[in-house]
Amino acid sequence: MKLNxxxxxxxxxxxxxxxxxxxxxxxxxxxxxxxxxxxxxxxDMKKQxxxxxxxxxxxxxxxxxxxxxxxxxxxxxxxxKVYECQIDGQDILVASLKGMGLWGGISGYVAIDKDxxxxxxxxxxxGETAGxxxxxxxxxxxxxxxxxxxIYGEDGSVVLSVVKKVDDPDTQVDCVTxxxxxxxxxxxxxxxxxxxxxxxxxxAGDDCCCDTEKxxxxxxxxxxxxxxxxxDKAEMExxDKAEMxxxDKAEKKCGNxxxxx
Amino acid sequence: xxxxxxxxxxxxxxPLNLDHPILGQVLGICSALAVTSQLKPAIxxxxxxxxxxxxxxxxxxxxxxxxxxxxxxxxxxVVVAALVTIVSQILKAYVYDVSVxxxxxxxxxxxxxxxxGRLEAFAMQNKPWPSFLDGVGNGLGYAMILVxxxxxxxxxxxxxxxxxxIIPDAxxxxxxxxxxxxxxxxxxxxxxxxxxxxxxxxFYKEK
Numbered sequence: 001m002k003l004n005x006x007x008x009x010x011x012x013x014x015x016x017x018x019x020x021x022x023x024x025x026x027x028x029x030x031x032x033x034x035x036x037x038x039x040x041x042x043x044d045m046k047k048q049x050x051x052x053x054x055x056x057x058x059x060x061x062x063x064x065x066x067x068x069x070x071x072x073x074x075x076x077x078x079x080x081k082v083y084e085c086q087i088d089g090q091d092i093l094v095a096s097l098k099g100m101g102l103w104g105g106i107s108g109y110v111a112i113d114k115d116x117x118x119x120x121x122x123x124x125x126x127g128e129t130a131g132x133x134x135x136x137x138x139x140x141x142x143x144x145x146x147x148x149x150x151i152y153g154e155d156g157s158v159v160l161s162v163v164k165k166v167d168d169p170d171t172q173v174d175c176v177t178x179x180x181x182x183x184x185x186x187x188x189x190x191x192x193x194x195x196x197x198x199x200x201x202x203x204a205g206d207d208c209c210c211d212t213e214k215x216x217x218x219x220x221x222x223x224x225x226x227x228x229x230x231x232d233k234a235e236m237e238x239x240d241k242a243e244m245x246x247x248d249k250a251e252k253k254c255g256n257x258x259x260x261x
Numbered sequence: 262x263x264x265x266x267x268x269x270x271x272x273x274x275x276p277l278n279l280d281h282p283i284l285g286q287v288l289g290i291c292s293a294l295a296v297t298s299q300l301k302p303a304i305x306x307x308x309x310x311x312x313x314x315x316x317x318x319x320x321x322x323x324x325x326x327x328x329x330x331x332x333x334x335x336x337x338x339v340v341v342a343a344l345v346t347i348v349s350q351i352l353k354a355y356v357y358d359v360s361v362x363x364x365x366x367x368x369x370x371x372x373x374x375x376x377x378g379r380l381e382a383f384a385m386q387n388k389p390w391p392s393f394l395d396g397v398g399n400g401l402g403y404a405m406i407l408v409x410x411x412x413x414x415x416x417x418x419x420x421x422x423x424x425x426x427i428i429p430d431a432x433x434x435x436x437x438x439x440x441x442x443x444x445x446x447x448x449x450x451x452x453x454x455x456x457x458x459x460x461x462x463x464f465y466k467e468k
Contacts, residue, residue: 003327005327005328005329005330006329006330006331010329011329011331011332014327014328014332014336015332015335015336018336019339022339022340022343025343025347026343026346026347029346029347029350029351030350033351033354036354036355037350037353037357040353040357041357043357044357044361127365130295130298130444130445130446131298131441131444131445131446
């Protein structure tokens with residue numbers, strides 16, 4: 001008997017069986033390869049961090065070893081990943097950034113030295129135009145333009161920017177020709193991702209309130225962590241006037257309030 | 262039936278010359294433009310397409326007598342899509358950087374007309390072994406063009422092949438600059454056009 005391959009029931013059963021077989025096959029392959037893919041993604045991230053530290057051209061195992069050697073600590077600041085690194089005895093902070101390009105997401109890692117200058121940068125993208133926007137990832141020369149630029153202005157805002165015409169070579173980077181919108185995306189990403197990090201950088205330096213206010217609090221922790229607001233100029237005066245109580249209280253109020261209590 | 266009878270040989274050789282998928286049938290141009298700015302992704306893409314055409318041809322050929330005529334395109338698509346997904350997963354696991362470079366184009370192999378074209382034109386009428394050869398032949402024919410175009414574009418556009426610098430530093434110091442046009446997709450189209458022209462003029466023989 002010859003099977004009628006054109007009957008409706010045959011078509012339905014045939015397609016159902018086919019789809020089930022394919023589904024099982026794909027699920028099996030996906031499961032089997034998942035660990036290797038995850039390892040690749042993790043390694044790729046480590047390589048990107050090393051790229052931002054100007055360590056390029058490393059293979060898998062070498063990159064892994066170098067990463068373990070260089071990166072000391074991984075921190076999570078309200079969703080933003082920050083990596084504390086050490087190269088040749090120099091403390092470097094690598095910040096992960098996320099932003100929007102022209103066609104899709106862009107991301108990057110910016111390494112900052114303790115003077116608040118860019119030590120190195122690496123950018124990545126999901127689907128920017130090849131040859132134009134994609135240059136933010138492909139062009140090492142463009143990424144190297146960031147090296148040595150000042151990130152923060154006097155008032156603590158982010159002055160590092162990507163512009164069409166460079167007026168101030170200390171803080172500005174020329175944008176990628178033909179990719180203005182992607183470059184604007186990088187600019188916005190830098191502004192957004194770096195603004196909250198100024199405390200991290202300065203916290204490590206001498207500008208911290210601790211030194212001046214240690215006399216006041218007699219407790220380093222009090223000044224540096226819980227009562228950062230003490231750093232404000234108004235309150236420094238308060239603290240300087242031997243008003244220990246003021247600092248110890250979580251209210252962070254100054255002047256009369258303090259003395260009254 | 263001999264494994265390499267005259268007919269079988271033709272199934273394999275024809276797509277490399279007379280019936281070439283890109284040069285003769287002008288199929289699958291789209292992906293040829295996108296992935297050929299460098300040689301390495303071009304080679305991987307060529308291999309991926311070869312594997313997929315070979316196996317989809319074989320599978321469809323084995324199933325050809327059971328496939329209901331009314332949903333044959335759907336069945337072909339399911340087989341191709343499954344194979345493409347498998348290949349893309351394997352690339353991600355073993356050559357991650359290349360899979361990142363190829364990005365969406367691996368997935369887009371599904372829509373490569375060479376595949377559907379060969380399934381409809383060959384695998385639905387022929388036995389598995391000739392279909393396999395036909396698939397390998399077409400895949401290699403496609404890969405061949407990708408490699409030629411990829412090599413020319415990487416050499417002229419970046420001065421390197423497979424990532425190794427070919428043009429010496431002395432040439433750059435003497436004022437040589439890489440041709441940035443070559444990294445643009447439009448140049449791939451022009452190069453494919455030139456390859457087709459050379460092929461028609463010197464290698465193509467009428468049956």
